[in-house]
Amino acid sequence: MSTLSVIYALLFYAAAALMVLGLVFRIKTYASTPTPLKIPLMPAPLTKSGAAFRVFKEVAFFESLFKSNRWIWIFAVLFHAGLALALARHVRYFQADVWMVIKLIQPFGIYGGLAMVAGLLGLWGRRIVQERIRYISGPSDHLMLALLVVIGVSGLNMKFLAHTDIVQVKAFFLGLMRFNIQELPTDGPLLIHLGAVVLLMIVFPFSKLLHVPGVFFSPSRNQVDDARDKRHLAPWAAPMDADREA
Amino acid sequence: MADQKFETPALREFRENPAIQKDSMAHSQPFIAKPEHNEPLGFPGELVDNWEEKAVAKLGDLLEKNRALRVYLDSCVKCGACTDKCHYFLGTGDPKNMPVARQDLLRSLYRRHFTLAGKIAPGLVGAKDMDKEMLDDWYKYFHQCSQCRRCSVFCPYGIDTAEISMAARDIMDHIGVGQKYSNEILAKVHVIGNNLGLPEPALADTLEGLEEDVLEDDEVEVKFPLDQHGADVLLVTPSADFFAEPHVDGLIGYAKVFHQAGINWTLSSQASEAANFAMFIGSYEQMHKVANRIRKAALDLGVKRIVFGECGHAWRVAYSFLNTLAGPWDFLDPNYPVPQHILEVTHGLIKSGGIVLDAEANDDKVLTFHDSCNVARASRMGDMEGGQFIIPREVIKASCNNYVDMDPQTIHEKTFCCGGGGGLLTDDLMELRVKGALPRMEALQDVVDNHGVTHLAAICAICKSQFSKVMPYYGFSMDMIVSVHQLVGEAIQLGAKE
CATH class of the missing domain: 1.10.1060 (Fumarate Reductase Iron-sulfur Protein; Chain B, domain 2)
Incomplete structure (x- = not known):
């Protein structure tokens, strides 16, 4: 067993733990913080299922972004949909018996990888060229894009240019899931690819990637328009009612 | 203020976005509260x-x-x-x-x-x-x-x-x-009951004057009741409605609607203000206090319904927050939403035939409508999604034959603020207010040029005050801005149901 394999295995365990615990903690914080007033952005759905559908449209189609800016929307969809396909393609590394749907999706996963990188480069280009977006961009915004581009490009590189020992990679990840560390191939592109993924997992709960849980907790999007029918008292605000004269 | 020197922005031909001008408004700030x-x-x-x-x-x-x-x-x-x-x-x-x-x-x-x-x-x-x-x-x-x-x-x-x-x-x-503007006003509300610091005798006097005006103009005895116990409806309206143009014409419109529909209503000297400036300063505690003046007035006067006048931010607090801040409203008539917007009342009466309008009365005008930001994006009217866009337009169209909408990118949920909302309607921010009105003024210019629009109707005290002040900077007459209930008041056939 090479030291490198052990290091990468431990990194993956640590990163997975940090990401999951960090996200759970953050989501718990969001869920337990009260919303003292009804603030859905109007016009808003009148029913709970309507509000859920509104959030679904936001998550699945980036509805508001579509209204806002067609270029950002195109690049964002390319990136996110591409990433989703690429991730789906990667599921095979975690399954001894690969599901039929994952087998079918394999070629699309490659297009996904290409779309993802194209989308990222588009977003990055706007960040540099478009004056307003350049103004609001900080170092972390560029670094986050760089990290994602590294992940995408190093992955595509393994597909199209320098193949890695994919059978051994799969053995490594299946081993990880069974707490039985296996040998990891040591070629550079793979180590860069996996190292960047580890880094992404670690920064996930501490960065703007919190937009992933955040979109589900946004009161302007997920609240139902029913303020005249129901009171919406926050626990901290309720005692104030005792002070009023009538 | 006279010492504020600035240039009114030119209307942009293609609405292209401005280039960044760093710190171009770094000198703009309102007076600090003492x-x-x-x-x-x-x-x-x-x-x-x-x-x-x-x-x-x-x-x-x-x-x-x-x-x-x-x-x-x-x-x-x-x-x-x-x-x-x-x-x-x-x-x-x-x-x-x-x-x-x-x-x-x-x-x-x-x-x-x-x-x-x-x-x-x-x-x-x-x-x-x-x-x-x-x-x-x-x-x-x-x-x-x-x-x-x-x-x-x-x-x-x-x-x-x-x-x-x-x-x-x-x-x-x-x-x-x-911020001086908001905090000074809030203190007045606590002490006197409205943003202007208009005490009960002055208010009674003003309302009496309005009764005389309407009697003179329309030869009908339309009442403007104050603190009338046992009235069915408590009307809570922005204090600008008591004296400022075009707001006061809106108040006359509400009174005529109530009169013709036979609704027994009253104003309250204790809650003579619809606007809740505590929202501007983001203080839940203050908002709670101000909102509960309305609860107390409703209880004291023994009314059955609460109706709000034309006021954008007030309607946000009323529609979205009032139940939470000052409810429950179990002592009011459960057959009506609490609170109701005056436009919901008027709209219902138009549909039911409770009031009669003759749109020809406004044939001298071509109207467009400014969706007030807080009505459009923070509240609703009626029982369907988007009712806050439909109801005001239907009321305007019932009162007036000539109506056109502005550019779709500037109305409904995408409406532009008038430039004076959210606690910024103060003369120490005049430059900001004029420049902030630019997108709305461009959309207005467009319908003036292409559709001959003569008047801009609004349902918010801030929009009305802001527009009457800034429109002259863009070459429009300040008389272009009208209250929606001013149109109703002119179209209503008071004799038709006597």
């Missing part, structure tokens, strides 16, 4: 010792009380979707008036003290400590946000800058840096 404005609200009179720490502590307090604040501070990815959506950015080009940049003024402090990344690597994520420079930027630029929520329409996470600027103003009030 101790006598802050203290009645329970805020420190002036900048406290250790204000840097106290600001951080107050931010921590708000983060625990308001999910929206925490989620919005975390979620922004700096995609840029909002950067060209704020009327103040479009009118000034100052990059700190881009919604995301405005949020970042607060987000930098949040990141420094409440996120791991900001504690470890502040430079990487734009985290900063509180200092005088930050406080100055807050005071300037959180008073260049009218809390109109337009940015939130376009944000993929629904981030609402209004929530952020309310929080920032609340924090500033808690360290002794209040």
Whole structure:
């Protein structure tokens, strides 16, 4: 067993733990913080299922972004949909018996990888060229894009240019899931690819990637328009009612 | 103010976005509240010792009380979707008036003290400590946000800058840096009952004068009752309706509607103000106090319904918050929503034949309608989604034969703020108000040129005051702005149902 394999295995365990615990903690914080007033952005759905559908449209189609800016929307969809396909393609590394749907999706996963990188480069280009977006961009915004581009490009590189020992990679990840560390191939592109993924997992709960849980907790999007029918008292605000004269 | 020198922006031919002009509005800030404005609200009179720490502590307090604040501070990815959506950015080009940049003024402090990344690597994520420079930027630029929520329409996470600027103003009030305009007015509401400090005798006198005016003009005895116990309807309306043009014509319109429909109504001298300025300063406690004046008035007068007059921010607090702040309304008639908007009442009466309108009375006008931001994006009318867009237009069309909408990108949920909302309707911010009105003025110019529009109808006291003041800067007559109920009042056939 090479030291490198052990290091990468431990990194993956640590990163997975940090990401999951960090996200759970953050989501718990969001869920337990009260919303003292009804603030859905109007016009808003009148029913709970309507509000859920509104959030679904936001998550699945980036509805508001579509209204806002067609270029950002195109690049964002390319990136996110591409990433989703690429991730789906990667599921095979975690399954001894690969599901039929994952087998079918394999070629699309490659297009996904290409779309993802194209989308990222588009977003990055706007960040540099478009004056307003350049103004609001900080170092972390560029670094986050760089990290994602590294992940995408190093992955595509393994597909199209320098193949890695994919059978051994799969053995490594299946081993990880069974707490039985296996040998990891040591070629550079793979180590860069996996190292960047580890880094992404670690920064996930501490960065703007919190937009992933955040979109589900946004009161302007997920609240139902029913303020005249129901009171919406926050626990901290309720005692104030005792002070009023009538 | 006379000493404010600035150029009215030119209407842009193709509505292209302005180039960034750094610090172009860095000189703009409202008068700072004096101790006598802050203290009645329970805020420190002036900048406290250790204000840097106290600001951080107050931010921590708000983060625990308001999910929206925490989620919005975390979620922004700096995609840029909002950067060209704020009327103040479009009118000034100052990059700190881009919604995301405005949020970042607060987000930098949040990141420094409440996120791991900001504690470890502040430079990487734009985290900063509180200092005088930050406080100055807050005071300037959180008073260049009218809390109109337009940015939130376009944000993929629904981030609402209004929530952020309310929080920032609340924090500033808690360290002794209040805005004179809002805090002075709130103190008046607590003592007298309305924003103007108009006491009961003066109000009674004004209403009597209106009765005489209507009798003279229409030869009908339309009443403007005050503090009438046992009335069915308590009307709560912005105090500007009592005297300012064109607001007062709207009030006359409401009275005529009630008169013809045979609705027994009253105003209250205790709650003679619909607007709740506490929303502007982001203070739940203050908002609760002001809102409960209305509850008390309703109980004291023994009314069965509460109806709000034409007032945008008031309607947000009324529609979205009043039940929470001042409910439950179990002592009122359960057959009516609480509260109701005067337009819901009028609209219902038009449908049921309870009032008769002759649209020809307004044939001298071609109307368009300005959706007030807080009505459009923070409230509703009627029982269907988007009723706040439909009902005012149907009432206008019932009162007037010539109506056209402005550009679809500037109405309904995408409407532009008038430029004076959210506690900015003060003369010390005149330059900001004029420049912020630019996008609305462009859309208006378009329908004036292409459809011969002569009048702009609005349903918000702030919009009406703001437009009458800034429209002359753009070459429009200040008489162009009318109340929707002014149109109703002119079209109503008082004799038809006597």
